[in-house]
Amino acid sequence: MVWPTPARDRDLPLFLSDLLKEGRTRMPGRIVGTAVVVSDAWLDGTTEGARAHERLRGVVLDGLGWPDVSWLGQSACQAAHCVGSGLADDGTLLVCALGEGTVGAALCEVSGAHVRVVRVRAARCADFEANVAEAVAATSPAAAFAERFAEVRRVQGRRAGVVLARAWTHPRYREAPVYRMSEGTVTAGTLIDAFAGAAGALRAAVDGALAGTVPDRVAAAGRIGDFPLVEAVVGTATGRAVRSLGAEAAVRGALLVGSGAVRVTPPERPAVRLPLHRVRNGLLDTERVRLDPAADFAPVLVEIPAEGIAPFDVELDGRGVGVRLPRLRPGTYRVGLRPAHTGPGVLVLSPTAGGEPFLYPLATEALP
Numbered sequence: 001m002v003w004p005t006p007a008r009d010r011d012l013p014l015f016l017s018d019l020l021k022e023g024r025t026r027m028p029g030r031i032v033g034t035a036v037v038v039s040d041a042w043l044d045g046t047t048e049g050a051r052a053h054e055r056l057r058g059v060v061l062d063g064l065g066w067p068d069v070s071w072l073g074q075s076a077c078q079a080a081h082c083v084g085s086g087l088a089d090d091g092t093l094l095v096c097a098l099g100e101g102t103v104g105a106a107l108c109e110v111s112g113a114h115v116r117v118v119r120v121r122a123a124r125c126a127d128f129e130a131n132v133a134e135a136v137a138a139t140s141p142a143a144a145f146a147e148r149f150a151e152v153r154r155v156q157g158r159r160a161g162v163v164l165a166r167a168w169t170h171p172r173y174r175e176a177p178v179y180r181m182s183e184g185t186v187t188a189g190t191l192i193d194a195f196a197g198a199a200g201a202l203r204a205a206v207d208g209a210l211a212g213t214v215p216d217r218v219a220a221a222g223r224i225g226d227f228p229l230v231e232a233v234v235g236t237a238t239g240r241a242v243r244s245l246g247a248e249a250a251v252r253g254a255l256l257v258g259s260g261a262v263r264v265t266p267p268e269r270p271a272v273r274l275p276l277h278r279v280r281n282g283l284l285d286t287e288r289v290r291l292d293p294a295a296d297f298a299p300v301l302v303e304i305p306a307e308g309i310a311p312f313d314v315e316l317d318g319r320g321v322g323v324r325l326p327r328l329r330p331g332t333y334r335v336g337l338r339p340a341h342t343g344p345g346v347l348v349l350s351p352t353a354g355g356e357p358f359l360y361p362l363a364t365e366a367l368p
């Protein structure tokens with residue numbers, strides 16, 4: 001199990017190729033499928049999230065040609081890890097994910113080896129590790145500092161838990177030293193200030209996911225899921241002890257889902273269909289093609305004539321919703337739907353001739 005991350009987007013193809021090669025040396029054999037974990041923040045129904053999702057899809061599907069890819073949400077995989085590891089019995093489970101500048105919370109219902117995701121809320125926020133690096137005037141690259149900071153948290157975690165718990169509620173402990181690094185001593189106040197943005201976003205995500213529900217169990221995962229102040233924020237919001245799953249929980253859960261050991265049902269979404277009008281035998285015929293978020297693209301192509309197209313409708317649970325496209329260049333387009341935690345998702349029109357896809361969030365039109 002490897003947990004490094006590429007420094008830049010353009011490094012992603014090479015990074016994934018090297019990761020696969022390293023894995024193949026440890027576990028040779030035929031690859032029958034690929035499970036890719038997608039950040040919850042990428043499934044928020046916005047153009048920004050869908051664009052990040054599309055970049056990853058382009059690398060994995062077109063650039064690397066990986067076979068039989070299943071796209072899985074981060075929180076669902078972390079919940080699957082809880083189930084597969086025996087950390088969650090039947091009942092409600094709240095999973096919190098804290099990554100690099102993102103936080104998320106998912107309320108799940110567990111029944112045997114089945115996880116049903118009820119609600120997910122995710123948000124972007126100031127990156128905690130970057131804030132700490134800036135506060136201590138770190139001069140090393142961000143990735144190198146994050147790796148050293150994670151090791152310091154692991155080794156000096158016991159003291160940090162005690163000191164930060166006190167400083168969180170008693171300001172007189174803010175100047176108490178917590179971590180000792182090569183850059184100097186990191187105080188409780190420095191850490192509290194650096195975590196403030198993530199703390200606010202995390203509390204909002206937890207409240208939104210719970211919607212008044214008191215979960216039976218609570219877990220936290222991700223790069224900073226084991227940071228002591230996560231327990232302070234989530235424990236206060238839920239009244240439950242928070243179990244730390246580790247940074248690799250989503251990957252381990254994806255393996256369980258991909259192998260069929262744990263089954264995951266995503267949140268309920270409106271059914272989206274694309275009405276296509278054709279002339280057959282001199283008569284106008286309408287075919288309603290379902291857009292499946294689990295599929296890459298629908299088995300049809302849409303042609304944009306030179307004069308452009310008028311606004312058209314998609315159907316959400318049988319109700320027409322207007323889609324106003326910009327003036328796309330003429331040609332044929334593949335049509336797909338990328339999932340979202342709330343609402344129908346994001347409509348994708350990808351030119352078959354190549355180029356950037358057009359993304360249209362349906363949620364903004366479909367929901368009040």
